[in-house]
Amino acid sequence: GAVVSQHPSRVICKSGTSVKIECRSLDFQATTMFWYRQFPKKSLMLMATSNEGSKATYEQGVEKDKFLINHASLTLSTLTVTSAHPEDSSFYICSAREFGREGNQPQHFGDGTRLSIL
Amino acid sequence: AQKVTQAQTEISVVEKEDVTLDCVYETRDTTYYLFWYKQPPSGELVFLIRRNSFDEQNEISGRYSWNFQKSTSSFNFTITASQVVDSAVYFCALSEAYPMDSNYQLIWGAGTKLIIKP
Numbered sequence: 001g002a003v004v005s006q007h008p009s010r011v012i013c014k015s016g017t018s019v020k021i022e023c024r025s026l027d028f029q030a031t032t033m034f035w036y037r038q039f040p041k042k043s044l045m046l047m048a049t050s051n052e053g054s055k056a057t058y059e060q061g062v063e064k065d066k067f068l069i070n071h072a073s074l075t076l077s078t079l080t081v082t083s084a085h086p087e088d089s090s091f092y093i094c095s096a097r098e099f100g101r102e103g104n105q106p107q108h109f110g111d112g113t114r115l116s117i118l
Numbered sequence: 119a120q121k122v123t124q125a126q127t128e129i130s131v132v133e134k135e136d137v138t139l140d141c142v143y144e145t146r147d148t149t150y151y152l153f154w155y156k157q158p159p160s161g162e163l164v165f166l167i168r169r170n171s172f173d174e175q176n177e178i179s180g181r182y183s184w185n186f187q188k189s190t191s192s193f194n195f196t197i198t199a200s201q202v203v204d205s206a207v208y209f210c211a212l213s214e215a216y217p218m219d220s221n222y223q224l225i226w227g228a229g230t231k232l233i234i235k236p
Contacts, residue, residue, distance in 0.1 A: 032221050032222070034223070034224075041231075042228070042229075043209065043226045043227065043228045043229050044163075044209070044224075044226050046223060046224075049221050049223060051221070057221075091161060093161075093163065095163075097222060105168075105222075106153060106165045106168050107165075107222075107224060108165065109155075109162060109163035109164075109165075110162075111160075111161065111162040112161045112163075114161070
């Protein structure tokens, strides 16, 4: 089945550090990648939708300059949390949809990144 | 507006019991997709099923079964003979079939935490 690799799985760093999270589709080309944030015991909150070669579309309330998204190829998207602060601590999950498949194919999810800012 | 409601925040049953997780959705679209995902304690999201709104046949996969009732806008999930390994948070989600932006974003329910006691 389709595999999405997300790295790193866990990050602990000091306030003010920028953190980059990678999301790779390993065995398929991803037209669209999604970035979610999940607070404890809550549902997934869509942060942004990223299409290869174009700027990401951010959801209302998500700071573009804070959460930089790059989708440079059909297999890689990155989320950079710039100058992270404790309130940015959360579980971040990426997902990817397969390129060229007709209809609404399921999103395939990475294993998530647990970000802790001290 | 689209909305997914999972009214059961948490369910706890003893192993081998059957359990049903409820999902009620709202949409103005005549064509849409419904999904169920499982999120075990480790955090990764596991795709379970995708259902097209045109297909009202119930589906069974091993101990899992899904009951899609378009008349009541429900897409309930039943686990038969539950096992401890079924313990997880289960999310129901909805997506347009033909979104204008072609991104097929998911509208997520709040999730139901299922606890299977030995």
